[in-house]
Amino acid sequence: MNQSIIFVDRVEYDENTKRVSYFAQASGQLITCCYSTNKSKEDALLDFESKKFDYEDIAENAIEDELYNDEGLIEVEELL
Incomplete structure (x- = not known):
């Protein structure tokens, strides 16, 4: 684990984009990591919590x- 990348205890679900976002801090910068899902908000957040460390490893x-998308986000695939 890279000690210069720290994941903060924050996760969000955007109803409009059906996107789960979680956040990392690296060199003082807040980085948004995200993935798209077809799950409801409740199911998506529960699923994220059950796979949180896997998502963090992938994002790290x-x-x-430096695999940022055009929006400056780290976008990963949803884990099934």
Whole structure:
């Protein structure tokens, strides 16, 4: 685990985009990590919590590899 990347205890669900967002801090910068889902808000948040460490590991690698999308976000695939 890279100690310079820290995940904050915050997760959000956007009803309009059906996107789950979670956040990391690296070098003082807040980085939004996200994925799209077809689940309801409640199911999506429960699913995220059950796979939180897997999502964080995937996002950490993407941050280290600077795989930001055009919006400046780290976008990952939903884990099934």
